[in-house]
Amino acid sequence: MRLRRIPGTREKILQYTPWLVTEPTAWQGRWQDYIAGRLGSQQAEPMEIHLELGTGRGRFINEMARDCSDHFWIGAELREEVLLNALELAKKGETPNLAFLWINVEQTVDIFGVGEVDGIYLNFSDPWPKARHAKRRLTHRRFLERYRRYLKVGGKIRFKTDNEDLFRFSLEEFEANGFALQEVTFDLHNDPALSSMELSARVMTEYERRFSRRGMPIYRCEAVLCSRD
Template identity: 40%
Template sequence: MRVRHKPWADDFLKEHDHIVIHEPKQYKGKWRELFGNDKPLCVEIGSGKGQFITGMAAQHPEYNFIGIELAKSIIVTAVEKAADSALPNVRLLNENAADFRELFEENEVDTIYLNFSDPWPKNKHEKRRLTFSSFLEQYKAVLKEKGEVIFKTDNQKLFEYSLSSFSRFGMILQEVKLDLHAENDPLNVKTEYEEKFSSRGYRIYRSVASFQ
């Protein structure tokens, strides 16, 4: 979907530097100092407009949340949501998460969320998928022992590919749901895409995997 350019985005993000961390690499290994507590750290890659991460932060004040989104014209909406909710346990990064290890120290992260990631359906683009082995190596490096990668998508082929990728990497599948919304879990926080696709009758898939 084409996103309208917002020329005011840069200034808006600078004005909300209590939410948007502009030089995140300096906090590598120090994120708990930034939050001012020792709560578990959860990271979402591709936060979009922020519905999921702000919803999770509101539902789980016992955790700290960091959302990463590259597109300025999209992340501004997430910042607005976080500001309106006045959530003390959420920060946002306008960054490319190409190498997670530049942002987080080893064993610093408790949970990684991958929500409705770009499926990159062409074989030649396999290495861009966020569940490709090179990304899994990064996740393993920054996750604590038994830390989890929680993955949701409406794309069956990407889901099947990801389960296979997790297994080949030696990860343990803690949960595999082929129709998440069939259970009507009241604790499931939906993303914008999740609401959109499920309303059209698409099945939502979810897996929870951890490293050995």
């Protein structure tokens, strides 16, 4: 995905408070305080925190936040051009239970405390097909080690992709790094169980729409964190 850098985007993005969290490391271990501050008196109980890494233009997370309003949703994205679109959607929908981080996924260990996150979503992560770039894949063990720190035990990574090689690589990485696989499908949209799967399996991302319209199979699995060690 190559996008032209639009002049002024950086300045524009910084104006999207409260949806953009400008100092996310300040909330490490205290995200429930952040949520209470955002939602005020509406929110007395702790909320589950669900995190999409590489949220892109934010179609999926905006829809999930609207339809699962009992959870708090956080989207992380590196590229300001696409993040701007996600922020605009959140502002338009006036979605209260949603925030975005303008960060590299590498930084997430300094942003979330141990076991602070209930669910992670990796949707159509860049495949980095060359073997010498394997370490950049967001399902490489280098990243799984990070997720294991801040995902609660029993929490899930939900992973969707159009790339079979990345999918097979990821299944192996999950299993070799303390995650148990479930709901593994090699053709999500033609899977007879789709209608009974959880909402996040059925809500389509921007890339998912694009690839499934071309008739390409979508691969999906859930990886449950068995223990932190």
